[in-house]
Amino acid sequence: MTGPRYPDLIAALPETVPFVGPEVQERARGALFKARLGANESVFGPSPFAIAAIQDEAAEVWKYADPSHLDLKGALAAKMACAPENILIGEGIDGLLGYLVRLLVAPGDAVVTSDGAYPTFNYHVNGYGGVLHKIPYAGDHENLGGLIEKAAEVDAKLIYLANPDNPMGSWHSGAAIEAALETLPDGCVLALDEAYIEFAPEGTAPRIDPEDDRVVRLRTFSKAYGMAGARIGYAISAAPVIRAFDKIRNHFGMNRMALAGALAALQDTEWLEEVLRLTEDARGEIARIAEANGLTTLPSATNFVAVDCGRDGDFARAVLAGLIDRGVFVRMPFVAPQDRCIRISAGQSEDLAVLEETLPAALAAARETVSA
Amino acid sequence: MTGPRYPDLIAALPETVPFVGPEVQERARGALFKARLGANESVFGPSPFAIAAIQDEAAEVWKYADPSHLDLKGALAAKMACAPENILIGEGIDGLLGYLVRLLVAPGDAVVTSDGAYPTFNYHVNGYGGVLHKIPYAGDHENLGGLIEKAAEVDAKLIYLANPDNPMGSWHSGAAIEAALETLPDGCVLALDEAYIEFAPEGTAPRIDPEDDRVVRLRTFSKAYGMAGARIGYAISAAPVIRAFDKIRNHFGMNRMALAGALAALQDTEWLEEVLRLTEDARGEIARIAEANGLTTLPSATNFVAVDCGRDGDFARAVLAGLIDRGVFVRMPFVAPQDRCIRISAGQSEDLAVLEETLPAALAAARETVSA
Structure with missing residues (x-):
């Protein structure tokens, strides 16, 4: 029995997925995320x-x-x-x-x-x-x-x-x-x-x-x-x-x-305008939270902000893991030197309140585990 | 300027579509269909x-x-x-x-x-x-x-x-x-x-x-x-x-x-059972209408009935065209000898009333235009 005969091109492909969804991470954590800020979705919803x-x-x-x-x-x-x-x-x-x-x-x-x-x-x-x-x-x-x-x-x-x-x-x-x-x-x-x-x-x-x-x-x-x-x-x-x-x-x-x-x-162009206003406010709030934690942010023309964690990829990955552990779904760039950043989507005030609450501990934990 | 360079495989493909949707036919006719019985959709809707x-x-x-x-x-x-x-x-x-x-x-x-x-x-x-x-x-x-x-x-x-x-x-x-x-x-x-x-x-x-x-x-x-x-x-x-x-x-x-x-x-297994009952009734009604017009139907294990128009593909195509002209969306097999049939999806009573009303004229028109 040979089973299905995949063309060489297909047989050679990895069984990877481009992104793991937050639901799979929630199952792995055994708890729902408190803030969903990782997929650049618009938390403000549609019209x-x-x-x-x-x-x-x-x-x-x-x-x-x-x-x-x-x-x-x-x-x-x-x-x-x-x-x-x-x-x-x-x-x-x-x-x-x-x-x-x-x-x-x-x-x-x-x-x-x-x-x-x-x-x-x-x-x-x-x-x-x-x-x-x-x-x-x-x-x-x-x-x-x-x-x-x-x-x-x-x-x-x-x-x-x-x-x-x-x-x-x-x-x-x-x-x-x-x-x-x-x-x-x-x-x-x-x-x-x-x-x-x-x-x-x-x-x-x-x-x-x-x-x-x-x-x-x-x-x-x-x-x-x-x-x-x-x-x-x-x-x-x-x-x-x-x-x-x-x-x-x-x-x-x-x-x-x-x-x-x-x-x-x-x-509904009015709704779109409102979303753009709310997104701009959220980007400002993310920048404020980052700065309060001694981090800088990159200018953004999107509904997310790249927060520069100030060290290398290992450090940023540790910060990211710390946020995920604490219930904040976020993602980050894959490649150096961009992977010094984590990427945070514009959130509602309550989402960003969770970020503000969890970021200091995530940073502290990363500083403890990743040697400078 | 060469423009996009399509691989040979793609360049050789026709720009055809497997099915023309009823909406495109409605635009061509300048009128909506009175009965939508061509795509084997479930007119009874979901649960x-x-x-x-x-x-x-x-x-x-x-x-x-x-x-x-x-x-x-x-x-x-x-x-x-x-x-x-x-x-x-x-x-x-x-x-x-x-x-x-x-x-x-x-x-x-x-x-x-x-x-x-x-x-x-x-x-x-x-x-x-x-x-x-x-x-x-x-x-x-x-x-x-x-x-x-x-x-x-x-x-x-x-x-x-x-x-x-x-x-x-x-x-x-x-x-x-x-x-x-x-x-x-x-x-x-x-x-x-x-x-x-x-x-x-x-x-x-x-x-x-x-x-x-x-x-x-x-x-x-x-x-x-x-x-x-x-x-x-x-x-x-x-x-x-x-x-x-x-x-x-x-x-x-x-x-x-x-x-x-x-x-x-x-x-919702109850709804499914109800749909199966309604579909069976509709198949029976399609058979009754076909027989009243001197046509036979094939046994069906689906939500549609193949109605044998009793002659060749040209004749069945003329019947189909006559139904479409009269506001009934139906389709039919592409290949002989199956193309002696038209395929009619299970409809609501009001859909099948439209079929009953239009089929005699569609048949008569086909008999007039297609020589035996």
């Missing part, structure tokens, strides 16, 4: 209209969703000043990145990303047999010029760039990205992950012709729109690129409550 | 407890779902008399089939299915470069022996079998499938699609050891549980096979309302 739309749609759940997603595409096209043909709806940016990598990357093809950037992108590239080239951050920013130079050097088919960046919260100006695009090697596509763009200062989103087939712009309802659990995001690119996704996407993959909720969320 | 669970979960949508799906896996394991490690939750059977094909099929690998069986499976096999071998139906049943013989002949890595079958509604006994499994070639996996199993007579589900790594059993909440729009299904197989999916699946792909709804739906 009440989005919640109502989801609830109204529940009774319609016996029907498959419209696989052409025309209603939501129309609303997004109006918002993005493009045509519905420039828009693809998918199962969050995670799902869209999977499709995009599959669309462009054959085994052995070169792909460029930042060392320490979004691991789910790397997961997809590895999963399709691509060869990842990683460029270190430059001063806690993704190295725009370095990414493009490397892409030219290795003849990459795809570059991944998050702007603003996760996990550091840093950002490039739209103008800088527009200038970098001018130097993009011929035949290379830029995957521009704008998951956090709503939180960023005016001018952070580059102006890109939606018919430019060198860029696939990725956005989501998971962050500022507060719908991470709905799994809905969208891509914007030239119509022929968007049509190419139709060759491989799961046409009936979208949940109809997600589509209904997103449509309602998009229209 | 009221499932609707309530979805509505309750809406306020929690800001959180990503638990990517380990342990709550639902636990409940399914209890129902299926297996371990949670034998279960994979995914984005409907469509999504699970995509993962399964990716897991097993490299370009050039042989795969066997029935000619006229589920096109979304074929879509995935083509999308990963597999070579499809199609076996004709035998007497409107999938040809169990023929599928296995062909798999041995072409050294297939994967066989697709739906039991009960879609689009014909026919079925094999569980004992026949157990016997066929004894002859499955070494190294070949059977994808056993049991989307409609809840509607089938006792004894249709084969007894299969969940640790048998030759079978991946696929089930869904889209049919009897009335949650097609939630996109949630599950696979059952040996733990090492289930773990292999962790190498490639979209770990954060599930919608949390879908998970909550499925958990509630699973517990």
Whole structure:
């Protein structure tokens, strides 16, 4: 009996997961987290209209969703000043990145990303047999010029760039990205992950012709729109690129409550403004708590703050473990020297009160266990 | 400017979709359908407890779902008399089939299915470069022996079998499938699609050891549980096979309302019984309407009925077009001689009243336009 015969590519893949969910950690701890500040979810929730739309749609759940997603595409096209043909709806940016990598990357093809950037992108590239080239951050920013130079050097088919960046919260100006695009090697596509763009200062989103087939712009309802659990995001690119996704996407993959909720969320600009205000306040509060504990924070154009623990990765990992032990779900960068930081999502006042209460003990414990 | 460089496999794929959704047809017609009987959705809807669970979960949508799906896996394991490690939750059977094909099929690998069986499976096999071998139906049943013989002949890595079958509604006994499994070639996996199993007579589900790594059993909440729009299904197989999916699946792909709804739906066995009763009544009513119009129907172990229009595919296609013109959304088999039938999903009384009203005219129009 040979059992299932996996292709070599699949057989060689590790059984790892890009992220362990907080629920698994809660089971391991035997206790629920007191504050959920690790996944850059929006603790402020979605628009009440989005919640109502989801609830109204529940009774319609016996029907498959419209696989052409025309209603939501129309609303997004109006918002993005493009045509519905420039828009693809998918199962969050995670799902869209999977499709995009599959669309462009054959085994052995070169792909460029930042060392320490979004691991789910790397997961997809590895999963399709691509060869990842990683460029270190430059001063806690993704190295725009370095990414493009490397892409030219290795003849990459795809570059991944998050702007603003996760996990550091840093950002490039739209103008800088527009200038970098001018130097993009011929035949290379830029995957521009704008998951956090709503939180960023005016001018952070580059102006890109939606018919430019060198860029696939990725956005989501998971962050500022507060719908991470709905799994809905969208891509914007030239119509022929968007049509190419139709060759491989799961046409009936979208949940109809997600589509209904997103449509309602998009229209509630007042709620979005309120979330941006609350997030800014929370970032300030995280900075205040960090400073009160002798730590510094990095500027952030996102809904999280990278808190510099002031020593190396081992120390920051100990601080992180101390917070998790004390009921605070947080995460941190994977790669040095960014791993001197822990990453804390914007929380409600009560979440940040838990942080304020637990951080001193977590720091003290880390100082005791990690030799300087 | 070369633009995006698609791998040969992707460049060669057609931009087709496995199914056109009824919403796109409604836009083309300029009118809504009066009866939605084409996608084998459960018009009776999900359990009221499932609707309530979805509505309750809406306020929690800001959180990503638990990517380990342990709550639902636990409940399914209890129902299926297996371990949670034998279960994979995914984005409907469509999504699970995509993962399964990716897991097993490299370009050039042989795969066997029935000619006229589920096109979304074929879509995935083509999308990963597999070579499809199609076996004709035998007497409107999938040809169990023929599928296995062909798999041995072409050294297939994967066989697709739906039991009960879609689009014909026919079925094999569980004992026949157990016997066929004894002859499955070494190294070949059977994808056993049991989307409609809840509607089938006792004894249709084969007894299969969940640790048998030759079978991946696929089930869904889209049919009897009335949650097609939630996109949630599950696979059952040996733990090492289930773990292999962790190498490639979209770990954060599930919608949390879908998970909550499925958990509630699973517990409401009374509702399931009621849906099965209503579905049986609707099948009887479809048969009555067909007979009153001089047509016959095929026995069905599903929530739909294949109505034999008594002539060839062109005639059945004309009847189908006539029904669609008159506001009844229906579909039909793609391949002769099964395409002499149209496929009508179980409807509410008011849906079937629309069918009764429109079928005579659709038949008359088809008789006028299609020469005998």
